[in-house]
Amino acid sequence: MFASRRSSPVTVRRSTRVALAGAAALSLLSLASCANNSSTATSAPAASGVSLVNPGKLTVCTHLAYKPFQYKDTSGKIVGFDVDLMDVVAKKLNVTQEIVDIEFGQITSGAVFAAKKCDAGAAAITITDKRKESTAFADPYFKSTQALLVKADSGITKMEDLKGKVLAVQTDTTGKDYADKNASAMGYTTKVFDDLPSSANAVLGGTVGGAINDNGVMYDFAKDNPTTKVVQEFQTGEEYGFNLGKDNTALLTAMNDALKAAKADGTYNTIYKKWFGVDAPKS
Incomplete structure (x- = not known):
């Protein structure tokens, strides 16, 4: 991974x-x-x-x-x-x-x-x-899975830490499906964005607590923006x-x-x- x-x-x-x-x-x-x-x-x-x-x-x-x-x-x-x-x-x-x-x-x-x-x-x-x-x-x-991106200094290490916070998701994606399915149990609310850059940049700007999307793009974003990091992955068995x-x-x-x-x-x-x-x- x-x-x-x-x-x-x-x-x-x-x-x-x-x-x-x-x-x-x-x-x-x-x-x-x-x-x-x-x-x-x-x-x-x-x-x-x-x-x-x-x-x-x-x-x-x-x-x-x-x-x-x-x-x-x-x-x-x-x-x-x-x-x-x-x-x-x-x-x-x-x-x-x-x-x-x-x-x-x-x-x-x-x-x-x-x-x-x-x-x-x-x-x-x-x-x-x-x-x-x-x-x-x-x-x-291509094999894929979901990943959670947060600010590096946020203290968030897992989805459960987003309780009371906002999680960014991208419209029409399996990441959104996963987030919606778990929102009630984990206590966060979701905010929908039209594309990956907008949702990831919301994390960078501090307007959301985290963002979920495919791990490949999330790791790439974190590499380019070191004040963010991927803290959790979810093995969902997805393939492109x-x-x-x-x-x-x-x-x-x-x-x-x-x-x-x-x-x-x-x-x-x-x-x-x-x-x-x-x-x-x-x-």
């Missing part, structure tokens, strides 16, 4: 087809802020025969920022672990990856696929039974998966094949080590 990621393998983390008609689909198209995408959605075959919404591109929806999985670097380019893995998929399809930044719930609900906004979602998405009702998932590519429309079976097969090949030839481990500093867990 990230608490000892410099000396042991890392296990880290971040949750029925949606039918949109006419005006609803058009409304969704206006919600996205596209990082690198301004073309109109059309259908075009990739080299493998996979149908894509934009010619010559694997259009991927994400929700920024979620460092180190997907975020903008100092030059404004979207980078991260998920980005590099989806580049592997795009290479298999003989196309380039184009990224669309959009609200997380639109990805997990499948709305972006019904509206032909994206081909796939790559946003550190935990695979859950509820999410599988709306979208298909490629094979799991790239998602896509339920009817997109050709792309699903291509994604699974690309991920399997990347693990077999060492590409996955190289990418993992680039972002987390250690070899990928043997599993």
Whole structure:
């Protein structure tokens, strides 16, 4: 786990087809802020025969920022672990990856696929039974769990210490689900934020007692902001998966094949080590 990621393998983390008609689909198209995408959605075959919404591109929806999985670097380019893995998929399809930044719930609900906004979602998405009702998932590519971030000098060491305090959570996440489930028993109240940076920065600014989210991003935030620290993890058995429309079976097969090949030839481990500093867990 990230608490000892410099000396042991890392296990880290971040949750029925949606039918949109006419005006609803058009409304969704206006919600996205596209990082690198301004073309109109059309259908075009990739080299493998996979149908894509934009010619010559694997259009991927994400929700920024979620460092180190997907975020903008100092030059404004979207980078991260998920980005590099989806580049592997795009290479298999003989196309380039184009990224669309959009609200997380639109990805997990499948709305972006019904509206032909994206081909796939790559946003550190935990695979859950509820999410599988709306979208298909490629094979799991990452193990995760939840973690509690607090101010380093707060004296808080566990969730129970938040009694009477406010816990920051991110909307539409499994961390929020976990926090809501335990709020009554532990005596804290939750405050919902739209993204990870906002919730973590609330801890940094002292406006909340703590924040809960995937351990990978929490350890990364604490590394960049040493006045905060991760004090507790929760083994929730979560795994990340790239998602896509339920009817997109050709792309699903291509994604699974690309991920399997990347693990077999060492590409996955190289990418993992680039972002987390250690070899990928043997599993």
